[in-house]
Amino acid sequence: MFVRITDRTYRPNSLSDFGMTTSTNQIVSLSEFTYKKGREIFGEKEPAEFVFQVKQGAVRTYKLLSDGRRQISAFHLAGDIFGLENGAVHRFTAEAVTQTTVRLVRRQSLEAGAETDAVVTRNLITMTTDNLQHAETHMLLLGRKNALERVAAFLLEMDRRMVPGSQMSLPMSRRDIADYLGITLETVSRALSRLKAENVIGFVGENHREIVLTDRIRLETFDMPA
Amino acid sequence: MFVRITDRTYRPNSLSDFGMTTSTNQIVSLSEFTYKKGREIFGEKEPAEFVFQVKQGAVRTYKLLSDGRRQISAFHLAGDIFGLENGAVHRFTAEAVTQTTVRLVRRQSLEAGAETDAVVTRNLITMTTDNLQHAETHMLLLGRKNALERVAAFLLEMDRRMVPGSQMSLPMSRRDIADYLGITLETVSRALSRLKAENVIGFVGENHREIVLTDRIRLETFDMPA
């Protein structure tokens, strides 16, 4: 249950072990750690000691209301950095969606790097700005799109971000998708069924998370761009 | 109609005219400009030449869908900085909610300042992070709160941000509030009527934008915190 606390006693190597490559825009660190499915990586209001990069797997970050309603603000896939959007204290909870390996660096070290290296600084700003842009786009979705548009937008976003290929394998459950899109899991399921019935998407494997975009053009019309 | 284009040919004074005070965390510039109610300050996809600070009045920033649905991402009140959250190109439209005076600085100058001054850099990051935090909180509202909770949260936010006093004078219309909260103006109106009927708020003037929070404690219970 609280293995994660033990987990987080793990310490990455010190300052000299990481750097930032301008070419890849990724924080590079030799420090890695793996979380099992559903494990909490950090909790809301905890001090933000580390910044993370997903090496493999997927992470969800979310906020809760007191009665349990959940809003997932983002899914972080391989390559993505998370935990940076926070200040001294984490502003939401991060959990492993599937078994996930992350690289981590001390936040303090990063900030020290930013003091002396303008490139590191610029990258920090860029990453924060990217997060902000994603949040803005998502606000438009949450505030003004209907269920079908939300699900279409989600599929297109995931298709764009996941490894290229004819099909995609979604790591997250229908409930996760629902909490990301601000609807219920039943509504997600109905929207997917409708898209399947109209031959816009197809289900591939026997679990229902392998999806192929049969008609991307039509899917984009469901999404409805600005 | 296109006066704003003329407006924007106005040029702020050069680099030497602005700086950033660490004590107030505000960009200081002698360059000012005033927009009439409803005027566009900048449009989505326009090059982001300036960063703005509201001196007086209020600004809304929003995104549109092709069919006209609008999502206001934020209201910027006196003292607030906006246009920074953007990259080289503005990611949304900014309009004056009421007659509004802004200070402005060239974006390029700011970036030059960031190169040489770590304090400026830190403030830039802080401001972007603040925007991000607001967006995250708003995603929770848009994705998971009901109409009454949204309106209650809005009133508490405005009360917190506007000049202290027993009552507040909202600069924006019901439609603006609705597009900020992801509901319709009728639903906003009904929620306000209900809060008034329950003596949680009161209307003061003869226009319906002067509001007093009669029972802040109860209003907070309607909002429902995390």
Add this chain to the structure above:
DNA sequence: CGACGAGTTGACTTCTCTCAATGAAGGTGG
């Protein structure tokens, strides 16, 4: 093998939207 979790689907409910009417406020021009 059985329990459990995930997903789908149906029936019904509910919340918000849509459409419409009304009244008040504010701006404009004669």
Add this chain to the structure above:
DNA sequence: CCACCTTCATTGAGAGAAGTCAACTCGTCG
């Protein structure tokens, strides 16, 4: 200064989209 027009806000009635509750299927896993 006032009549007129437009905009804004409120309120009601009905429609509709999404939520809730529940049943059922299908893998997975102990």
